[in-house]
Amino acid sequence: MQFFTLKVVGIHQETEDAVTVSFKQPGLKKIKYLPGQYLTLTFRINGRRYIRPYSFSSAPAVDANLEVTVKRVPGGIVSNHIIDKVKIDDLVEVMPPMGDFILNEEIITTETHIVLWGAGSGITPLMSIAKYALHKGIGGHVTLVYGNRNAESVIFQDQINALSAGFQNFSAWHFHTQLSVSPGNPYLVQGRIDPNKVLAVMHTEGVLDDTIHYICGPAGLKESVKAALSALGIEGKNVYSEDFEVVRNPADFDGIVTRMVGVTTNGERTVIEAVKGKSILEAALDAGIDMPYSCQTGNCLVCKGRLLKGDVKMIGVEKLPDGLQPDERLLCSSFPLTDDIEIQVDQ
Template sequence: MTNYTLKVTEIRRETDDTITLCFKQPGLKKIKYIAGQYLTLIFRINGRRYIRPYSFSSCPGVDSFLEVTIKRVENGLVSNHINDMVKVGDSIEAMPPMGDFIFEPNDDLTDVYFWGVGSGITPLISIIKHILNSTEHINVHLNYGNKNQETTIFKDQIEALKTNYAERLTIRHFHTKLVLDEGNPYLIQGRIDQAKALSILDAKLDPNCCSHYICGPTGLKESVKSAIQTKFGRLINVYSEDFELVKDPKDFIDIHTQQIALTFEGKLHKLEIAKGKTILEAALDADIELPYSCQTGNCSTCKGKVMNGAIKMIGLTKERNDLEEDEYLLCCSHPLTENVQIEIQN
């Protein structure tokens, strides 16, 4: 995998705790991506390498820059570093675009619903711009939750889209900290829960003619999916982006602290994997710079081959049929036996 070096051309302030990094396309080898995918950035902070994936907020064919939007996370080392330290003119290493949270067109599609909270808007805005620009018949419905107007990322950009595509774009803002404005039916107080999602879905709509894109916390996904299931009797054309692994404590009953052997770049490492820690986390803590990207089991960057012993993947939200029987994603893998041997093949 060949990485890129991208130069920061502009830094756009979206909210008090969120910025957009605008990168100039490389001169020789242009970066090709699909709306909804993510760009993985690599940083060195105090001598240690950190890798973080950030969804594109730009749209190919619409925006001239490659843009990713980063919200400051409490105690988030990398997000705080980006918000505080990155400057215009800086060069940042990036991995090729990845991700399958992309628009899936079909001839019957008439309506696309987007459900997001906070920074979950990032891939959604990219896909929305793509649909509005590349189609003429698809109606777009954006349902977006925030604390208030001041914390709404892309507020001006969303309003501009509404002006330009008034007949096809419906926007509903959900604010948890707000004095209700009775004169604005598209400004709704509270969170996007199942009841509110149900009230938005048109009962006359054919579920085969609409699709749903969800990006936000687990509660949002559960609420929206429950509403879709209740309204239409089934889940169809529903896509979600996952920023974190969902771990059930019951999955760890048979997991214990174990020693493993890990071979990487021809060197053998002995690692202790504490219960609850993934093999990738333990390796990074030991300053072994394994390849990785999403850390949610959605890509294959951290794939390893089990040569001996048994391990278990925990927290996957999407079934992976592309892995061989002895291949595992180390970002969500935990040893089951004490004789585990893993090889990272370049």
């Protein structure tokens, strides 16, 4: 895997617990990315290397710098490190942009209504998509439906206001679970995102015939939006979603117990203990092996390894990404099923 080194040129406090980090584009070889993709950052913290993906909040050809926006996860190693420790002029190692949560320009016409559904930090790729679509004139109308606790926790309020002021074909709905201002505005609603309410208004405006939907937020949001869209007959191919975190069903772990696993990287074999509930990737990282990975949600293929012997169960992966050979497994989502597992990782 090729790595780049980027220089931090700006840090902007978005809310009490979210910051935007701006990186300078390299002078010679610019980093190309698509709106909705993510950048994978690597840090060495307390002697161990940590790798985490962050969606671009900047938009290509709109923003000069490469920007990611990070929300603090309580107890989270990397989000807290970025928010508390990273400063201007730091150099950060990154992987090339990845991700398929992107504007599908092939099926978007000048009439297509682009609807962006997000909550909390899930706004980041949606912001990139919104800015790009509006500035480049892609699609017809762009609607953002954004859920937060209250006005103080809204990331990018200024940018959302600027898009509303600058583009007549942009509208934003805000849902706040703790509404702290008087709702004189029909687009500011108390409670969690209610897809049926938004879609009912769009229906009366007749704008549901040609729509494309992007969802980024907790699993509950994805499920409720998908259910509401499906009830209206909006096809799956026009509905895209991005997961920041994988939610695994405890029932899937029936039959998984702690087992020893042989892992060979760079010609060196190590036997690791995969404690029940930990993926083979997590167990190898805990054992101090420098493993390749990025998303940890079964999407990017970076963690793939060859299963030479034994059997594993892949858990939490809805659909296997293209490009996996029959003997390859995604180690971030693989859990041991037998005692004779041998895995080889080509770096």
